[in-house]
Amino acid sequence: MLRPDSFPDHLAERITDHSASAACVSGGRFVIYWMRTAVRAHENPALDVALTAGQRLGLPVFVYHALSEKYPYASDRHHTFILEGARDVEAECVARGIGYAFHLERPGQRGPALRTLAARAALVVTETMPVAPLDWLTDSLAEAATCPVWSVDTACVVPMPLVGTAHTRAFAFRDATAAVRAARVSADWTDVAPHTPAFVPDDLPYEPLRLAHADIAAMVARCEIDHGVAPVPHTRGGTVAGYARWRAFVTAGRLDRYAAKRNDASIDGVSRMSAYFHYGMVSTFRIVRECTERGGDGAVKYLDELLVWRELAYAFCYWHDAPDTLDAIPVWARETLARHESDTRTRHTWETLARSGTGDELWDTAQQSLRVHGELHNNVRMTWGKAIPMWSTNASESLERLIDLNHRYALDGRDPASYGGLLWCLGQFDRPFTPEVGVLGTVRPRRSDEHRQRMNFPAYRAHVSRSAGLSPRVTVIGAGISGLSCARTLHDHGIAVTVLDKSRGVGGRISTRREGQWMFDHGAPSLRLDDARLARYAESWIQDGVLQPMHEGEYVGARGMNTLPKHLARDLTVKTGVHVASIARAGAGWAITDREGAAHDCDIVLLATPAPQAAVLMSTIEQPVAFAQSLAGVSMLPCWSSMIVFDAPPPALVSESLVGGELRTDLPMLHRAWRQSSRRGRSTDEAWVVHSEGGWSADHIEAEPADIASWVSDALRTQLQIAGDITYAVSHRWRYARVQTGLDDACVFDESRGIGACGDWGAAGATRRSHPSVERAWLSGIALAGRVLGRATSRSRPVP
Structure with missing residues (x-):
């Protein structure tokens, strides 16, 4: 044996x-x-x-x-x-x-x-x-x-x-x-x-x-993964790249200076080898031999970090039953953190942290380094980690966020050495410090403002703000959910992006119409965000007051459905009222012309519109784009959306049967209806939004909106058994509302020419129809952003 x-x-x-x-x-x-x-x-x-x-x-x-x-x-x-x-x-x-x-x-x-x-x-x-x-x-x-x-x-x-x-x-x-x-x-x-x-x-x-x-x-x-976290152009994977980085570190004399320079985050004083060690793309044994042979203060300090601190964390995780839980920090640390759980703190959501929105310049810059460059200088990581408990509810949430933000963005994430550093922020591998401070108690504090005074912060910020190798100018046509999710993802990776939309506001079909005291969510009535990749966003949007949970996993905008698109557009360059007429090749880039004759130049153009509209724009390009035929094969149904107000409610028995304020009927004219007054913050008047069935809407697509409003409001009054009068009735035509035949691919992209398209028609083939349309739009936009970012970082062969 x-x-x-x-x-x-x-x-x-x-x-x-x-x-x-x-x-x-x-x-x-x-x-x-x-x-x-x-x-x-x-x-x-x-x-x-x-x-x-x-x-x-x-x-x-x-x-x-x-x-x-x-x-x-x-x-x-x-x-x-x-x-x-x-x-x-x-x-x-x-x-x-x-x-x-x-x-x-x-x-x-x-x-x-x-x-x-x-x-x-x-x-x-x-x-x-x-x-x-x-x-x-x-x-x-x-x-x-x-x-x-x-x-x-x-x-x-x-x-x-x-x-x-x-x-x-x-x-x-x-x-x-x-x-x-x-x-x-x-x-x-x-x-x-x-x-x-x-x-x-x-x-x-x-x-x-x-x-x-x-x-x-x-x-x-x-692959069905998170396309919103891009590859890092300056850090290629593999043995060849790993040893090349190590040789550069040694031959430039930076190993010799490591002991003196390793804590200066504003210079390139560390080896940046942790991702290669994590995936074992280089041999730890070889690096240790070379350091031992070289000798000197720098090599001795480097070996201490590699052989003591790194291997301490590996062995701890090997011998501890739960190294990713609070059980992994000392009893004294758990007790002091628990005692200070009620201390005053500023609560930030996951999205605020992930997108560097805390207002703490050093912390936000450090998070930018993680998000864009996939790495965080170890000396700064300690201050970065110590701040998270100050913005979290308790120690458990702090650890969850430390793990999430590090593992999601850092190339060396999900590593025992990562856990060593993250747990240290909550007291592990350390001793109690007095006097006690707020939130952390006797866990060693590390204040961001004090750290900033000890360093050359402008130099560090410039170092982090350097381009990650991504420099294209991108124009997104369409400010619906797919366009905004695409643009936000690109923006968060340092890409210059502009969004153009023909409407007066953002959101597309995620829209809210206001008429006096009445508010109608006349586009998408609610959101379902079931995909695991969206869960962290949904949680943050609820905490930030962007969304409100409804029932059975559905959400509505806190101040109307367009609250979400407004939130997504907050940091973006968005130009509304721009109706694009044509797209033409201009050198290696694109010239976009609107109906007013104004030009909008860019390197990459992305169409985030209903597929039929995208196909029309594609037809203005002299040389056909490969995916144009695919877009032409997408079919979409229209929807008449009617906004109606009655001067009296339905009888009590009818009202009690309206679970969640929603009505469904077998009448194509009254396919689905939503009681707007059942939503928080709305007028108590009897206001409704009705969506007519797609086939019926198609049959009546050219009807006058006033006629549609009259037919639908009369039918709804009869269905609800309302004896009163119709106070208000208006209908809006969504010409491209529902995907009838979509694509299996989440998006389409011509990498060689720098043009692509996304929308809720993406990932809408026979195997994916269960995904809600808003969710499909969001994932499609992020997938297209991923294609752009992948193009910018693409390398067909390893570099020697």
Whole structure:
């Protein structure tokens, strides 16, 4: 029987057996190395364990590397970085004669591929990553598999299994592991040679992605992930880019100056290697050897950060049951934070924090660094983290926000070292400090204003505000939800964007009409935001007083439905009353001409209008755009929306039957109706909005609005059994209100020419019709923004 303790010592000490007691290495067709966080084919202990096991069992070994759509905070940023790393490791495996098959989860390529493969394997080897979700994914596979599942520490010089306990102070960890560390810092690593020709099973349950020439941006765009967090242009994933950054750090003398300059956030004084360490794209062992050989104060300090503080956090997460909860901070810290829970504080929503809207210039600049550049200088991160409890309800929410903001935006997020830094902000790895302060109690304070005085803040702000490599001027035509979500996403990544709309205001069909004391939500009557990617926005909008919850997961605007689009447009350059007449190519960009003859030039033009209107604009372009035909195939139904006021309410029995103030009938003229007076902040007059069915509206599309208003108001009065008179009746024609035939793709984009389109017709094919139209519009707009940002950061090959 093959046991972990039968391996060479330098490998055996790194293995954790996750197998059920009954699992043993017997039978099976091959050994799988499930690659996740050691994305390299050199100095990789997990790969060496798999190859050694394969030799002893006489079985071939192959590398299964996968990227799910479902991991926490899955986004274009993380996906792109991982795929770039996968491209390098694929090439490295080819050079070493090791089989490698990458599984990118996407439409047509979903399903439990690993479990299917594990059922045929003799052994599954992966890396030890002691934080969610990878730790419980490992255990879950081990519970389901009939073969053993082992994880191997590929990240730490002092193997996590040898540490033995969750140390809570750096000095204690440093002293306890000193002898083990000293014996390993200079040790060379010899890679295990493959014993068979490169092997990949010929019956893989997925189509492996060939990465050498893959269009990574296009592949990422197909995945159902958060397209609102863009790749970072100046930080490419992969072994090649990682070692290039390390060499530049060393050869420029910055390693030698590290001890003196590492805390100055206004200069490039740190290595910026944490993302490469997190994904194991570079070997920690190699970096440690090189630092040890170089010597000097800078190298000594760098090694202390890498070998003590980083490995302290890894070992803590390995030996602690719940490193992502408040149970991970000391009792004294939990108690002092609880005692100060009622202290006065300014409450900021998640959206305010994410979009750098607190008004604290240093904090907002730090958050901008995270959001745009995917990184945060460690010295600033401590002040950034200490501020969040001041703006949160309690310690639990503080930790949730620390984790969310860091993991969502930071390329090194979801890492044990990240948890080390985040938990430190709430007292972990630290001691109590007196005197007590508000909110934090005896947890060490770190005030933003004091930090700002210690640094060259203008230089830091200039450093963060530098372009991330994204410089196109973008014009979005259409200020509905899709256009605004697209523009906001681009704006938040530092893109210069202008929104044009022919109407007097923003919002499109998310609209509210006011007539004296009456207010009518005559477009979309409510919102459903069921997609998990929108949950954090919905929560923030409720807290900010933008939305009000209704019933069964529905929301309405707090001061009319157009409250939301006004909120989205708040920071944007929006020009209303601009009716675009034509679009023409102008050099490498576009010339947009409105009906008044005014020109609006840009590098990229994005159409966020109903598909038929977009198709008309596309027809003004001399050379046809590839996706124009797709847009022409979208069909939309109209809707007559009628606004009606009666001078008396319906009988009590009728009123009681109107759950949520909504009426549905089988009459096409009265398809759905909403009682406006049942909404908070509205007049108590008997005001209604009626939407007529799409087919009926199409049949009467050219009717006079006054005739429609008369027919509908009479029919509604009869339906509601109202004896009184009709005080007010007006009808509005929405010519393109409901998607009849949409596209499966969330948006369309011609990358080579810089033109695209989005709307609620996106992701509206047969498989996605259950998504509410407003939700589809929002996701379509963000998806198109993601295509633009992906285009700006696209790189087909790694840079040497």
